[in-house]
Amino acid sequence: xxxxxxxxxxxxxxxxxxxxxxxxxxxxxxxxxxxxxxxxxxxxxxxxxxxxxxxxxxxxxxxxxxxxxxxxxxxxxxxxxxxxxxxxxxxxxxxxxxxxxxxxxxxxxxxxxxxxxxxxxxxxxxxxxxxxxxxxxxxxxxxxxxxxxxxxxxxxxxxxxxxxxxxxxxxxxxxxxxxxxxxxxxxxxxxxxxxxxxxxxxxxxxxxxxxxxxxxxxxxxxxxxxxxxxxxxxxxxxxxxxxxxxxxx
Amino acid sequence: xxxxxxxxxxxxxxxxxxxxxxxxxxxxxxxxxxxxxxxxxxxxxxxxxxxxxxxxxxxxxxxxxxxxxxxxxxxxxxxxxxxxxxxxxxxxxxxxxxxxxxxxxxxxxxxxxxxxxxxxxxxxxxxxxxxxxxxxxxxxxxxxxxxxxxxxxxxxxxxxxxxxxxxxxxxxxxxxxxxxxxxxxxxxxxxxxxxxxxxxxxxxxxxxxxxxxxxxxxxxxxxxxxxxxxxxxxxxxxxxxxxxxxxxxxxxxxxxxxxxxxxxxxxxxxxxxxxxxxxxxxxxxxxxxxxxxxxxxxxxxxxxxxxxxxxxxxxxxxxxxxxxxxxxxxxxxxxxxxxxxxxxxxxxxxxxxxxxxxxxxxxxxxxxxxxxxxxxxxxxxxxxxxxxxxxxxxxxxxxxxxxxxxxxxxxxxxxxxxxxxxxxxxxxxxxxxxxxxxxxxxxxxxxxxxxxxxxxxxxxxxxxxxxxxxxxxxxxxxxxxxxxxxxxxxxxxxxxxxxxxxxxxxxxxxxxxxxxxxxxxxxxxxxxxxxxxxxxxxxxxxxxxxxxxxxxxxxxxxxxxxxxxxxxxxxxxxxxxxxxxxxxxxxxxxxxx
Numbered sequence: 001x002x003x004x005x006x007x008x009x010x011x012x013x014x015x016x017x018x019x020x021x022x023x024x025x026x027x028x029x030x031x032x033x034x035x036x037x038x039x040x041x042x043x044x045x046x047x048x049x050x051x052x053x054x055x056x057x058x059x060x061x062x063x064x065x066x067x068x069x070x071x072x073x074x075x076x077x078x079x080x081x082x083x084x085x086x087x088x089x090x091x092x093x094x095x096x097x098x099x100x101x102x103x104x105x106x107x108x109x110x111x112x113x114x115x116x117x118x119x120x121x122x123x124x125x126x127x128x129x130x131x132x133x134x135x136x137x138x139x140x141x142x143x144x145x146x147x148x149x150x151x152x153x154x155x156x157x158x159x160x161x162x163x164x165x166x167x168x169x170x171x172x173x174x175x176x177x178x179x180x181x182x183x184x185x186x187x188x189x190x191x192x193x194x195x196x197x198x199x200x201x202x203x204x205x206x207x208x209x210x211x212x213x214x215x216x217x218x219x220x221x222x223x224x225x226x227x228x229x230x231x232x233x234x235x236x237x238x239x240x241x242x243x244x245x246x247x248x249x
Numbered sequence: 250x251x252x253x254x255x256x257x258x259x260x261x262x263x264x265x266x267x268x269x270x271x272x273x274x275x276x277x278x279x280x281x282x283x284x285x286x287x288x289x290x291x292x293x294x295x296x297x298x299x300x301x302x303x304x305x306x307x308x309x310x311x312x313x314x315x316x317x318x319x320x321x322x323x324x325x326x327x328x329x330x331x332x333x334x335x336x337x338x339x340x341x342x343x344x345x346x347x348x349x350x351x352x353x354x355x356x357x358x359x360x361x362x363x364x365x366x367x368x369x370x371x372x373x374x375x376x377x378x379x380x381x382x383x384x385x386x387x388x389x390x391x392x393x394x395x396x397x398x399x400x401x402x403x404x405x406x407x408x409x410x411x412x413x414x415x416x417x418x419x420x421x422x423x424x425x426x427x428x429x430x431x432x433x434x435x436x437x438x439x440x441x442x443x444x445x446x447x448x449x450x451x452x453x454x455x456x457x458x459x460x461x462x463x464x465x466x467x468x469x470x471x472x473x474x475x476x477x478x479x480x481x482x483x484x485x486x487x488x489x490x491x492x493x494x495x496x497x498x499x500x501x502x503x504x505x506x507x508x509x510x511x512x513x514x515x516x517x518x519x520x521x522x523x524x525x526x527x528x529x530x531x532x533x534x535x536x537x538x539x540x541x542x543x544x545x546x547x548x549x550x551x552x553x554x555x556x557x558x559x560x561x562x563x564x565x566x567x568x569x570x571x572x573x574x575x576x577x578x579x580x581x582x583x584x585x586x587x588x589x590x591x592x593x594x595x596x597x598x599x600x601x602x603x604x605x606x607x608x609x610x611x612x613x614x615x616x617x618x619x620x621x622x623x624x625x626x627x628x629x630x631x632x633x634x635x636x637x638x639x640x641x642x643x644x645x646x647x648x649x650x651x652x653x654x655x656x657x658x659x660x661x662x663x664x665x666x667x668x669x670x671x672x673x674x675x676x677x678x679x680x681x682x683x684x685x686x687x688x689x690x691x692x693x694x695x696x697x698x699x700x701x702x703x704x705x706x707x708x709x710x711x712x713x714x715x716x717x718x719x720x721x722x723x724x725x726x727x728x729x730x731x732x733x734x735x736x737x738x739x740x741x742x743x744x745x746x747x748x749x750x751x752x753x754x755x756x757x758x759x760x761x762x763x764x765x766x767x768x769x770x771x772x773x774x775x776x777x778x779x780x781x782x783x784x785x786x787x788x789x790x791x792x793x794x795x796x797x798x799x800x801x802x803x804x805x806x807x808x809x810x811x812x813x814x815x816x817x818x819x820x821x822x823x824x825x826x827x828x829x830x831x832x833x834x835x836x837x838x839x840x841x842x
Contacts, residue, residue: 185297188342
């Protein structure tokens with residue numbers, strides 16, 4: 001089974017993100033970029049499927065600026081077999097990404113697409129679902145366990161009340177949650193090998209996808225600073241403040 | 250709390266901008282060591298050090314190693330970390346592909362060694378000693394020994410040690426008493442070795458001891474010492490482990506620092522040993538491993554200094570104490586952060602200037618080790634080898650004295666919080682202290698420089714530093730923008746030349762004069778080498794002030810100015826001290842002390 005894994009280049013989770021002075025977005029110049037941690041879990045899961053003899057080939061796909069190559073290389077160093085970069089300097093929103101991935105799926109014909117449940121930069125949590133809908137495939141989101149059973153995939157999902165297990169018909173889209181696995185460190189031999197693995201570069205035009213943004217960002221602001229706490233004299237005062245000031249009850 | 254992020258930007262600066270790191274990939278055998286490969290390797294190595302080794306550093310110090318009935322247990326988590334380290338292939342980085350190595354340049358390994366030392370010096374001792382054993386066997390072992398043992402050392406499944414010191418002899422190895430008796434095609438080794446790092450532990454299934462001992466017919470002194478390989482378990486027929494050999498750990502030391510590194514007393518009781526190299530050729534064999542080990546220790550000093558600097562910098566930026574002398578800077582806060590105060594800045598800048606100069610110098614020497622090993626032209630190889638030999642004692646002393654001083658400043662900046670164990674800063678001081686002692690105490694390094702390296706080949710080694718320094722000064726001294734860097738360097742270089750003549754002339758008449766000048770001369774040399782590095786770093790940084798990363802190059806230039814104006818002047822007093830000669834030092838009768 002061929003597996004396609006989407007990997008996004010995002011600001012490293014260790015970096016303290018700063019809002020740009022003109023509030024159009026966040027500062028990305030001179031900021032360390034890494035693979036979205038949920039996508040790393042996706043790559044790891046694909047490698048485990050390959051080690052278990054279920055997956056035959058792993059293709060890592062990234063979409064965005066030329067430097068996304070580095071993110072693909074990271075996936076290759078972990079153990080993916082080859083990469084595809086859809087290069088574009090445009091802002092790629094989830095719908096555009098889903099459409100691009102669909103075009104690649106039609107070209108590569110994988111049986112399984114693994115995506116992170118969300119990217120830690122925009123926290124959209126949409127791309128996997130959109131991709132499944134566009135392809136008309138089954139979807140198992142927020143996966144904390146993936147198991148193959150014949151031509152079905154058992155996906156345990158983390159839902160509000162606990163765990164839910166769904167049985168998916170293949171081909172399918174799976175999005176990863178935090179507890180699915182612990183990604184490995186790339187080994188030195190694999191880092192060296194990754195340099196020789198092929199990365200194909202495509203453009204949205206070649207794939208016939210219009211990536212023009214459908215959403216407009218009005219402004220980006222830092223979350224409000226936390227106010228200091230206050231002591232209340234009585235329960236009555238607390239209830240009053242919760243009701244009338246905080247308006248939470 | 251200590252904090253650490255690998256200085257990846259600075260590695261890129263020294264390997265790609267300051268020096269022609271691309272030259273590495275032009276050396277035969279290093280074709281794959283391109284800049285982007287080196288970047289990828291260092292990034293992943295950094296992750297491993299930051300995420301796996303660093304969190305174990307303080308708990309490892311608290312728990313230490315445990316000894317019971319000849320068995321040594323490393324602190325919790327070390328085994329798993331070692332497994333991860335080996336599984337990633339990191340033990341194989343700079344090893345020969347013929348034995349399963351990755352064949353990357355030593356320069357890259359230098360960066361990894363620094364990161365390991367920054368995050369967990371104790372942990373680094375185990376693979377570090379194995380690498381020393383690997384080198385000794387690679388250079389002096391028989392083909393059969395290499396085939397049998399090297400792949401195990403390269404993949405980390407077996408580890409190695411260096412067994413030199415005995416209870417009555419450390420620096421003076423001529424006094425060694427451990428005996429080797431020929432027996433059945435091998436030797437029976439008997440004696441006691443002390444201070445053996447990684448002598449016994451639970452990380453690997455086998456341990457290969459490289460032991461200095463005397464054959465029955467051995468001449469006295471260092472000319473009568475041979476090198477033997479004594480495995481903890483003799484190799485079995487299938488290449489795995491066989492019978493237990495007669496070598497046992499008698500106890501472990503309770504030390505000031507590197508507490509998670511097992512420092513063992515090793516008792517050899519007619520243990521089976523195999524001769525490595527020629528009979529009585531042990532010192533030569535051991536020194537080929539010692540020299541690379543000395544550079545490894547230099548990098549330990551740098552590594553600890555880097556963690557001390559980063560931690561102190563973070564503390565100074567956050568801790569609010571007092572107001573700036575020039576008026577409040579953080580007006581919305583009850584006080585200003587420590588970093589506004591001149592004396593705090595003085596300490597931070599000493600730390601930064603020391604670390605970054607050391608990193609540049611290490612890279613310069615690392616590249617020359619690679620040239621010495623791989624360059625097709627024998628003249629280039631010889632020149633590179635000369636420079637490495639000359640600079641090895643300087644790096645060992647300067648980086649470890651510097652690392653200790655820097656860690657100490659880290660404690661000073663954090664005040665009482667630096668002194669208590671919970672914050673981790675005092676551990677860096679304790680860990681750094683040994684680096685000034687082992688692999689040849691720093692005083693011995695100074696003697697090596699003055700007594701062996703300076704006179705060697707009629708001063709040829711010295712010229713390998715002097716000539717590039719002269720060329721650099723000649724090329725840049727008339728550039729007005731660079732004068733503030735080049736002129737102080739040229740002045741220090743002049744003092745170094747003066748001191749060199751003085752030491753050589755006086756030392757010729759009276760060796761005690763050379764001995765009395767050695768440590769100060771080494772320090773003068775080291776500061777001049779640092780000035781060379783800072784002048785070169787300034788030259789590279791000046792044209793880049795307009796770009797995206799101006800913050801980085803501004804930092805380099807400001808630090809270069811600090812070094813030239815506030816650290817390099819020490820060379821003047823060093824020259825004065827050297828000029829004073831041995832007399833004030835030797836006059837006092839021993840009984841009067």
